[in-house]
Amino acid sequence: xxxxxxxxxxxxxxxxxxxxxxxxxxxxxxxxxxxxxxxxxxxxxxxxxxxxxxxxxxxxxxxxxxxxxxxxxxxxxxxxxxxxxxxxxxxxxxxxxxxxxxxxxxxxxxxxxxxxxxxxxxxxxxxxxxxxxxxxxxxxxxxxxxxxxxxxxxxxxxxxxxxxxxxxxxxxxxxxxxxxxxxxxxxxxxxxxxxxxxxxxxxxxxxxxxxxxxxxxxxxxxxxxxxxxxxxxxxxxxxxxxxxxxxxxxxxxxxxxxxxxxxxxxxxxxxxxxxxxxxxxxxxxxxxxxxxxxxxxxxxxxxxxxxxxxxxxxxxxxxxxxxxxxxxxxxxxxxxxxxxxxxxxxxxxxxxxxxxxxxxxxxxxxxxxxxxxxxxxxxxxxxxxxxxxxxxxxxxxxxxxxxxxxxxxxxxxxxxxxxxxxxxxxx
Amino acid sequence: xxxxxxxxxxxxxxxxxxxxxxxxxxxxxxxxxxxxxxxxxxxxxxxxxxxxxxxxxxxxxxxxxxxxxxxxxxxxxxxxxxxxxxxxxxxxxxxxxxxxxxxxxxxxxxxxxxxxxxxxxxxxxxxxxxxxxxxxxxxxxxxxxxxxxxxxxxxxxxxxxxxxxxxxxxxxxxxxxxxxxxxxxxxxxxxxxxxxxxxxxxxxxxxxxxxxxxxxxxxxxxxxxxxxxxxxxxxxxxxxxxxxxxxxxxxxxxxxxxxxxxxxxxxxxxxxxxxxxxxxxxxxxxxxxxxxxxxxxxxxxxxxxxxxxxxxxxxxxxxxxxxxxxxxxxxxxxxxxxxxxxxxxxxxxxxxxxxxxxxxxxxxxxxxxxxxxxxxxxxxxxxxxxxxxxxxxxxxxxxxxxxxxxxxxxxxxxxxxxxxxxxxxxx
Numbered sequence: 130x131x132x133x134x135x136x137x138x139x140x141x142x143x144x145x146x147x148x149x150x151x152x153x154x155x156x157x158x159x160x161x162x163x164x165x166x167x168x169x170x171x172x173x174x175x176x177x178x179x180x181x182x183x184x185x186x187x188x189x190x191x192x193x194x195x196x197x198x199x200x201x202x203x204x205x206x207x208x209x210x211x212x213x214x215x216x217x218x219x220x221x222x223x224x225x226x227x228x229x230x231x232x233x234x235x236x237x238x239x240x241x242x243x244x245x246x247x248x249x250x251x252x253x254x255x256x257x258x259x260x261x262x263x264x265x266x267x268x269x270x271x272x273x274x275x276x277x278x279x280x281x282x283x284x285x286x287x288x289x290x291x292x293x294x295x296x297x298x299x300x301x302x303x304x305x306x307x308x309x310x311x312x313x314x315x316x317x318x319x320x321x322x323x324x325x326x327x328x329x330x331x332x333x334x335x336x337x338x339x340x341x342x343x344x345x346x347x348x349x350x351x352x353x354x355x356x357x358x359x360x361x362x363x364x365x366x367x368x369x370x371x372x373x374x375x376x377x378x379x380x381x382x383x384x385x386x387x388x389x390x391x392x393x394x395x396x397x398x399x400x401x402x403x404x405x406x407x408x409x410x411x412x413x414x415x416x417x418x419x420x421x422x423x424x425x426x427x428x429x430x431x432x433x434x435x436x437x438x439x440x441x442x443x444x445x446x447x448x449x450x451x452x453x454x455x456x457x458x459x460x461x462x463x464x465x466x467x468x469x470x471x472x473x474x475x476x477x478x479x480x481x482x483x484x485x486x487x488x489x490x491x492x493x494x495x496x497x498x499x500x501x502x503x504x505x506x507x508x509x510x511x512x513x514x515x516x517x518x519x520x521x522x523x524x525x526x527x528x529x530x531x532x533x534x535x536x537x538x539x540x541x542x543x544x545x546x547x548x549x550x551x552x553x554x555x556x
Numbered sequence: 557x558x559x560x561x562x563x564x565x566x567x568x569x570x571x572x573x574x575x576x577x578x579x580x581x582x583x584x585x586x587x588x589x590x591x592x593x594x595x596x597x598x599x600x601x602x603x604x605x606x607x608x609x610x611x612x613x614x615x616x617x618x619x620x621x622x623x624x625x626x627x628x629x630x631x632x633x634x635x636x637x638x639x640x641x642x643x644x645x646x647x648x649x650x651x652x653x654x655x656x657x658x659x660x661x662x663x664x665x666x667x668x669x670x671x672x673x674x675x676x677x678x679x680x681x682x683x684x685x686x687x688x689x690x691x692x693x694x695x696x697x698x699x700x701x702x703x704x705x706x707x708x709x710x711x712x713x714x715x716x717x718x719x720x721x722x723x724x725x726x727x728x729x730x731x732x733x734x735x736x737x738x739x740x741x742x743x744x745x746x747x748x749x750x751x752x753x754x755x756x757x758x759x760x761x762x763x764x765x766x767x768x769x770x771x772x773x774x775x776x777x778x779x780x781x782x783x784x785x786x787x788x789x790x791x792x793x794x795x796x797x798x799x800x801x802x803x804x805x806x807x808x809x810x811x812x813x814x815x816x817x818x819x820x821x822x823x824x825x826x827x828x829x830x831x832x833x834x835x836x837x838x839x840x841x842x843x844x845x846x847x848x849x850x851x852x853x854x855x856x857x858x859x860x861x862x863x864x865x866x867x868x869x870x871x872x873x874x875x876x877x878x879x880x881x882x883x884x885x886x887x888x889x890x891x892x893x894x895x896x897x898x899x900x901x902x903x904x905x906x907x908x909x910x911x912x913x914x915x916x917x918x919x920x921x922x923x924x925x926x927x928x929x930x931x932x933x934x935x936x937x938x939x940x941x942x943x944x945x946x947x948x949x950x951x952x953x954x955x956x957x958x959x960x961x962x963x964x965x966x967x968x969x970x971x972x973x974x975x976x977x978x979x980x981x982x983x
Contacts, residue, residue, distance in 0.1 A: 191771030203937035206885040239925035243942075330638050343879075399868075402940075422810070432940040433926050438868065441826075445869075450877065451828030458633040498666035499860050501628070501971050502978040505597075508629035513859040514829075515670075517944030551929040 130526065132156040132173045132488075134168065137179025138495065140186075140463075141482055147380060147507045149462055154184060155486040159180070159526035164484055173228040175249035175528075181378055182520065183506055186482045187246025188436045189470025191395040192374040192451040194252040194423025195236035195261070197221075197230035199551055201428035209342065209404050217429055220554050221253075228554065229254035231546045233261030238538050241265065243516030244488040244526040245501055246449070249372070249424075249474055251309045251336055255294045259304050259323050264531040265537035266537045268489060270474045272309035272336045277320035284320045288327070295333075305476070309336040313357050314345055315412045318364065340383070341375035342406050358383035366420050369391055372473045374424055377401050377409045384410070384417060385411075393420040393473035398442040399433075400426030412447050412456040415441050423462075436518065444511040459511035492521040557601045557767045557953065559583040559915075560594065564606025565922065567613075567890075567934060568689075568909055574887055574934045581611060583915040585955035591911055602955075605679070609919035610933055610945065612675025613909045614895025615863045618822040619801040621679040621719040622663035622688070623656035624648075626978055628855035629782035636769065636831050639965035644856055648680075650981050654780025656681035658973045660688030663861050663870040665965050668692065670943030673926050673951045676851075676901055678736045680722045686731050693964045695916060697901045698725075699736035699763045703745035711747045715754070721762075730952055732903070734799065736763040739773055740784050745791065752793055761797040761902050764788070767810070768802035769833050801851055804828050804836045811837070811844060813821040814838040820847040820900035823892070825869040827853030828944055839883040849888075849897040864943035867893050888940035903905055 134154040135325045141150055155163040155171045156480050160163040162171060197217075197227050204216030226231075231258025233254075237506070240248060250258045262269035272293035277284020291308060298304040308328045310316045316324070325398050340346055343543075358379065361367065367390035374395040376387070387394060396409050404418040414421055416498045423443055425434045444462045479487040493500065496516040500509045529537045561581040568577055569592070580599045582590040590600060620700075622645075631643030651659075667675060674695040678687045682700045689696035700718035707975040718735060735755045737743045745752070751968020756764050765783050768771055776784045784805065789796065794817035801822040803814070814821060823836050841848055850870055852861045871889045875881050898907025906914040920927065926940040927933065949957040958965045 147611075185833045198925075199929060201926075201940055202886075202929060202933070205932070205935045206882055206941060208881055211883065214677055235925060235928060242925060269653040399872060402872040403881065405875045405879045405881035408876055409878050428940065431937070434940070435926065435942055438865075441865065442872075445826060446873070446876075448981060450830045450837055451875075452637050452832045452834050454639065454830065455633055456831035458967060460631075492748040494972055496967060498625075498662060498669060499628075499862065501662060502626060502974045504628060504630040504978060504982070505632070508631070508632045508859070513628055513855065515860070515865060515944060516860055517941040517942060551931060553652060555931070 130158070131172060132523065132526070132528070133173035133176045134184060134492070135176055135183045135221060135501045137182050139164070139184040139482055147463060149506050155492065156523065156526050159487055161482065161486050161488050162482055163444045163480065169355070171394050177492070181495050183495050183500065184482065185491050185493065185510065186467050186480055187489040187491050187522065187524065189422065189467045189480060190240060190425055190434065190436050190475065191372065191422040191470045191473050192249040192397055193236065193248055193250055194427035194433060195248065195250050195434070196224070196232035196254050196436065197427035197429045198226070198235040199228060199232035199547060199554070201432045203315055203555070205432070207314055212404065220221045225555050226254055226257050228262065228550045230257040230261050231543065233258045234265060234538060234543055235547050236428070237261055237265035237267050238535060238540065240267065241470065241522050241530050242519060242534060243437055244491040244519040245436050246491065247470070247474065247476065247479060247521060249336065251358065256297060259294065259298050263301060263304060264537065265501040266524050266527055268303045268479065268524055270305050270307055270348065270387055270476070273326060274309055274311045276277070276315040278315055278317055295348065305440065307336040311496045312338040312345065313360060314348055314425055321364055321366065323366060325369060325457040328369045332436045335366065336372045337374070339373040339376050340378045343378055356380055356383050362386045362390070370475065372380045375401065375409065378409045379410055382424050384414060384419070388417045388419050391420070393422055395422050395424040395473065396443060397424045397426040398446055400430040400440055403430050408446055408450050410452060411443065415457060415461060420469050420472050421465050422473040423465050435516040436466055437514050448459050460509040463507050487528040490523040491516040491519055494520040557583070558599060559950065559955070560600035560603045561606045561611060561919070562603055563755060564611045564919070565933070566591065566610050566611040566909055568774060574890060576933050580901050581917065583950065586713060586914055588640055588909065588911055588913050591909065604919070604948065606919065608922050610910065610922050610927065612613050612895050612918050612920065612937065612949065613907055614916040614918050614949065615671050615893045616849065616885070616901065616907060617672045617675040617852055617861065617863050618799065618849040618897045618900050619824055619853055620663065620675055620677055620861060621649070621854040622677050622854045622861070623659035623677065623681050624649065624660035624854035625662040625666070625861065626655060626974060626981070628859045630982070631694055631857070639831065645692045648702040653681055653684050655977045655981065657684040658970065658977060660685045661692060661970055662974050663855070664688055664692035664694050665962060665967065665970060666861045668694065668949050668957050668962060669946060671918040671949065672904060672919070672947040673949060674864050674897070674901065674903065676763065683724060684861065686725050687719065690728060690731060691964065693951050693954055695730045695906065695951055697732050697734060697903070699734040701736050701738040702751060703738045703742040705742055715837055734761045734763040739765040739772065740787060741775055748793065750789055752791060752796060755796045758851050760797065760856045762793065763799045764801070766800040766803050770805055772806045782808055785809050785813050788815045789817070797902065801838065802828065804834045805839055811846070813885050815846050818847070820849055821908055822849050822851040822900065823870060824853040825849045825873055827857040830857050833876050835873055838870065840877060844882060844890060846894050847899055848892050850892050851902040862943040863893055864941050867938050887924065889938040890934050915950055915953040917950045918946055920945040920948040
């Protein structure tokens with residue numbers, strides 16, 4: 130289908146910076162075919178009047194566990210151990226694949242409504258997460274969380290599952306995969322080496338939780354006499370393209386290793402605050418030129434998958450903690466949440482409003498208090514927007530939300546189902 | 557007019573904690589007349605079906621400068637001096653009272669849309685701010701910012717203006733007043749003493765910016781050999797009821813002084829981060845039993861007046877900075893944003909969903925992703941809501957927003973005006 134977004138205000142990247150410009154956007158099938166004058170050979174099937182919209186490339190959520198939205202607001206204000214072992218784990222052990230599907234649909238509903246068009250998801254129930262993303266029309270990069278600490282065989286089974294899932298969705302061009310050893314404290318050295326070998330052999334990028342807590346670092350120093358980053362580097366982990374989530378507690382040498390190996394870092398500011406883990410050294414990584422992107426983490430530790438909130442936190446928290454108002458600009462944050470995310474996920478054909486890229490586009494209602502006056506609309510996205518300005522969402526050239534109504538999700542059924550599921554799980 | 561909110565889920569305070577309960581809320585004229593069974597003598601003029609709503613008392617924004625929403629996203633990522641003297645001051649000097657009115661209406665639009673029913677406003681153009689609040693149907697506590705550093709007479713003029721404004725709105729029971737010496741660094745000792753005397757004589761509460769920046773503290777130590785708090789205490793400032801905004805840089809003795817004098821502290825987490833001022837010692841003040849409330853500050857340093865965002869930050873930032881997930885709970889934050897705010901503003905008849913209190917009520921759409929599943933809806937308000945869940949707002953018994961449509965503000969005209977104003981001011 131061809132869509133014309135006519136006479137819209139668009140955020141474009143020109144001459145090394147973001148600008149807003151009134152223009153037309155022509156979408157042909159899945160691709161941005163033209164921006165500016167409407168080509169003579171372009172006949173739209175649908176015309177969207179863009180006059181009152183701000184068009185942006187869709188946001189990219191670079192770390193989440195989407196089925197866990199079932200557990201939103203279930204366990205708050207607790208220590209990490211009480212949160213995980215006392216509250217979340219028992220729920221998780223009772224969660225069925227069908228429950229997980231509805232949790233993932235809930236996440237997709239929240240992400241679409243708040244302007245996210247692509248997400249990456251790590252953990253369990255990956256067939257169900259991939260199916261939810263596909264049914265909701267989202268773009269997703271999926272990875273089965275791989276744990277293998279002992280000889281019990283669980284690690285091998287999980288790897289088998291990961292490859293089955295990859296096989297199941299191999300013909301779906303909105304769903305791609307990474308291999309995700311969960312963390313160094315849930316994978317032994319042998320298992321990590323096996324995964325690295327498979328990743329290189331199958332040319333699959335790697336995704337891992339890294340230096341999320343002080344405890345992870347102190348454990349690694351005790352066990353390996355190395356930081357988690359240095360330990361992974363010693364195994365050759367970073368020879369394969371890697372997305373590392375969290376990276377809160379990094380030494381200067383760790384940062385050098387990440388930079389040298391072109392590792393992308395997914396900052397998860399809200400989750401790191403909520404669980405009392407601290408604040409990642411984003412300004413330093415930014416100065417070094419590391420590819421930084423943003424993740425929400427799950428709704429069990431956020432408690433939302435609204436990336437605009439994490440953009441707000443990313444723009445603000447480093448200024449306050451470092452007592453320096455000039456670090457991490459609005460434009461930096463917008464880049465983290467869009468094109469940097471695409472790079473991190475090896476999706477080079479999205480993340481920018483540019484001819485030839487995939488048509489993953491959000492239209493924000495310019496008649497929203499948070500966007501007025503229109504003094505600086507890139508600043509508005511990082512600083513004042515709350516996500517609810519999102520009016521229309523196009524993913525892969527298909528309209529999945531129009532005038533704030535989800536077209537791929539039955540919301541009434543969704544809310545009925547997730548509440549029924551949690552009534553059962555929390556009994 | 558009598559309004560019945562029928563069969564709604566309501567956040568009520570019972571047995572020392574917040575609970576949610578399905579119930580009816582009867583509003584008679586401006587007052588909550590009954591919660592629970594509908595009294596026989598109550599005849600509603602309007603019935604709102606509450607089935608899909610979460611009813612809460614409205615939020616209270618305890619520090620802002622509402623006309624400054626004109627400058628939203630105009631000056632970001634700058635040092636405090638470049639921000640204030642390079643960008644904001646020149647705009648402010650060109651701003652007319654009529655411009656300020658539209659800036660304040662923009663703030664009211666954003667506040668109502670995101671569930672705030674009461675705000676307090678300090679700075680200039682107070683006739684216009686009070687008029688905007690009144691026209692929009694909001695409850696507001698207004699205070700002319702009083703500066704008097706020298707003998708030029710400006711301080712006396714500002715005091716005259718303050719009392720004129722009080723006189724102008726003396727018959728309006730939604731608009732009340734405080735006296736607001738701007739800060740210790742913009743008022744000399746004599747002027748402060750004069751204001752304290754007038755405040756005591758007229759029985760007007762006091763409102764002041766306090767210990768917002770490290771520079772303010774170091775200046776006070778140099779000039780008075782005392783911290784700002786100790787200096788004000790030495791003048792007898794706190795003998796009158798006081799709301800102190802910011803309080804980022806407090807010594808242990810300062811906190812003791814604030815507690816001993818029942819000073820309310822308005823935390824402004826986002827503004828303090830954005831301007832690189834730091835993080836207020838909220839957990840310590842909370843442990844001491846200080847009455848903490850929350851302010852957005854202006855949209856020039858936030859960049860939004862959506863109090864849900866500041867609730868999110870308040871619930872999260874102290875956990876991260878102190879690396880302690882158990883400090884400042886969801887329930888604490890909800891209390892800060894409601895009943896504590898009412899106490900701080902001497903509005904003892906609002907801030908709670910309780911029989912006999914003013915009918916300042918917000919209805920949130922339960923069919924929002926951020927509120928689902930309904931695992932813990934008080935947590936939801938502090939952690940996952942972004943404000944856009946607000947569907948219906950009742951202030952002083954009058955419906956000012958219904959089904960997300962503002963009934964007291966012409967939004968099209970508002971956005972046209974504020975953009976036209978900023979085009980002129982920023983030339």
